[in-house]
Amino acid sequence: MQKQKNVFIQTFGCQMNKLDSELSLGLVRETGYGIATEIGDADIILYNTCSVRAHAEEKVYSHIGALKARKLREPGLIIGVLGCMAQKDGKQVFKRSPHVNLVIGTRMLHKLPDILRSAEECEEHILAVDKDQFFSIPRFVNGHDNGFQNYVSIMRGCDNYCTYCIVPYVRGSEVSRKIDDIYSEVYQLADHGCREVTLLGQNVNSYGKGLDDGSNLARLLQKIGKIDKLERIRFVTSHPKDVTKELLEEMKNNPKICRYLHLPAQSGSDKILQKMNRKYTSKHYKDLVANARKIMPGISISSDFIVGFPGENDADFNETVELLNDVRFFNCFVFKYSPRKGTVASRLKDDIEEKIKKDRNQILLNLQKKISLEENTKLIGSNFDVLVERLNTKTFAPKSTDKPEESFQGNFMGRTKYNHIVIFSGEDSIIGKTVSVKIDNATEFTLYGKQLN
Numbered sequence: 001m002q003k004q005k006n007v008f009i010q011t012f013g014c015q016m017n018k019l020d021s022e023l024s025l026g027l028v029r030e031t032g033y034g035i036a037t038e039i040g041d042a043d044i045i046l047y048n049t050c051s052v053r054a055h056a057e058e059k060v061y062s063h064i065g066a067l068k069a070r071k072l073r074e075p076g077l078i079i080g081v082l083g084c085m086a087q088k089d090g091k092q093v094f095k096r097s098p099h100v101n102l103v104i105g106t107r108m109l110h111k112l113p114d115i116l117r118s119a120e121e122c123e124e125h126i127l128a129v130d131k132d133q134f135f136s137i138p139r140f141v142n143g144h145d146n147g148f149q150n151y152v153s154i155m156r157g158c159d160n161y162c163t164y165c166i167v168p169y170v171r172g173s174e175v176s177r178k179i180d181d182i183y184s185e186v187y188q189l190a191d192h193g194c195r196e197v198t199l200l201g202q203n204v205n206s207y208g209k210g211l212d213d214g215s216n217l218a219r220l221l222q223k224i225g226k227i228d229k230l231e232r233i234r235f236v237t238s239h240p241k242d243v244t245k246e247l248l249e250e251m252k253n254n255p256k257i258c259r260y261l262h263l264p265a266q267s268g269s270d271k272i273l274q275k276m277n278r279k280y281t282s283k284h285y286k287d288l289v290a291n292a293r294k295i296m297p298g299i300s301i302s303s304d305f306i307v308g309f310p311g312e313n314d315a316d317f318n319e320t321v322e323l324l325n326d327v328r329f330f331n332c333f334v335f336k337y338s339p340r341k342g343t344v345a346s347r348l349k350d351d352i353e354e355k356i357k358k359d360r361n362q363i364l365l366n367l368q369k370k371i372s373l374e375e376n377t378k379l380i381g382s383n384f385d386v387l388v389e390r391l392n393t394k395t396f397a398p399k400s401t402d403k404p405e406e407s408f409q410g411n412f413m414g415r416t417k418y419n420h421i422v423i424f425s426g427e428d429s430i431i432g433k434t435v436s437v438k439i440d441n442a443t444e445f446t447l448y449g450k451q452l453n
């Protein structure tokens with residue numbers, strides 16, 4: 001009998017890619033492959049890729065390049081490129097890296113086992129980037145460790161066409177899953193030990209569009225909230241133009257929904273927002289945040305920003321700085337603009353020098369660090385319910401304080417409903433459980449404390 005082949009997947013990009021990798025591994029396992037935990041033990045190496053910025057793509061190509069020598073030593077090794085960059089670059093991947101065996105786009109992942117079998121039988125390059133395929137990777141909720149935290153996709157694709165963004169081109173147009181299918185997936189997961197589910201979509205607020213049964217995100221959350229064994233529900237990503245009052249009210253009334261909104265603003269300048277095709281103004285954004293905070297005091301709001309979008313002058317950038325100061329985000333992810341071929345913005349001149357992009361990036365990150373530290377420090381002395389995620393093995397002593405190192409230690413790591421990361425000392429075997437923690441220290445990224453009960 002032939003030896004069972006082991007598959008290893010390395011994932012780049014967003015949570016949707018992480019989920020796709022997980023589901024793909026489940027699928028290949030179900031069809032007779034083994035799972036390698038180390039790349040060195042793998043017979044089949046797959047990269048699930050991201051195209052959102054040039055840097056994300058370069059990283060993948062450099063990993064693939066590093067496998068050239070191994071492929072010469074082990075000609076039977078199968079190397080595959082999956083996901084967004086596979087969809088975007090197609091057969092170009094083979095041109096650049098001829099030792100790659102297969103390229104599978106975002107909507108062909110459900111065919112992975114068949115494609116792997118073909119690759120084992122023939123030496124030829126296999127390209128599977130069909131765009132018209134209906135796409136869904138089945139989930140096998142069974143004896144394998146499904147964990148107590150799971151991602152569940154509620155929709156795929158994006159119709160927003162923000163002018164800088166490649167996602168609608170590589171992921172296709174929006175398709176929402178049926179509310180009953182999502183419900184039964186979450187129900188099964190909860191039945192197998194899942195305590196926290198994160199609902200995923202590029203723009204979860206437009207969930208339900210095209211279903212013609214009146215479904216929307218608020219109603220989906222209400223339905224899932226009724227699953228007894230489930231403790232927490234998160235969802236990402238929200239688009240500021242589509243957050244409704246109904247959604248905010250549902251969040252308020254449903255104690256299982258985490259007090260957290262990832263609400264990418266991208267810029268504080270109306271001129272830039274318009275050029276980005278974001279369809280809101282900075283005033284609309286601020287009003288929305290104020291409203292969310294009025295309905296749910298203390299809610300954490302995080303954001304993404306792009307610096308150095310074409311035409312972003314000092315005055316535009318200062319408006320972004322102002323927005324950070326005004327809103328006082330929980331957290332911000334800041335990206336330097338990276339032109340993506342095929343997008344509308346790529347036709348504009350990428351006119352902001354790299355040095356300016358870097359400086360603006362640093363200014364926003366430093367400002368956000370200061371804000372986060374100030375906000376986190378206010379929480380010292382409070383108690384939080386923390387869902388314990390894992391053991392903590394790191395010790396961290398921030399340079400900026402004169403507190404002893406023990407103040408920043410703890411054997412567990414978990415999260416509050418507000419998405420704070422908490423490192424704390426607690427009793428044995430609490431992973432996967434919710435415990436009460438008293439906060440006694442803080443840095444910009446982390447709260448520290450001790451278990452109370």
Ligand code: SAH
Nearest residue numbers: 164165202237264304305306335336337338
């Ligand atoms: N659908 C999500 C995720 C999109 S990608 C959303 O709308 O938020 C995640 C982030 O990458 C975006 O929010 C944006 O800030 C950033 N991004 C997207 N395209 C980019 C580009 N061409 N250059 C730099 N950053 C980009």
Ligand code: SF4
Nearest residue numbers: 158160161162165167
């Ligand atoms: Fe990209 Fe905009 Fe869609 Fe997000 S909403 S995936 S930034 S096009």
Ligand code: F3S
Nearest residue numbers: 013014050051052084
């Ligand atoms: Fe990247 Fe694709 Fe996600 S481009 S951000 S992995 S949808």
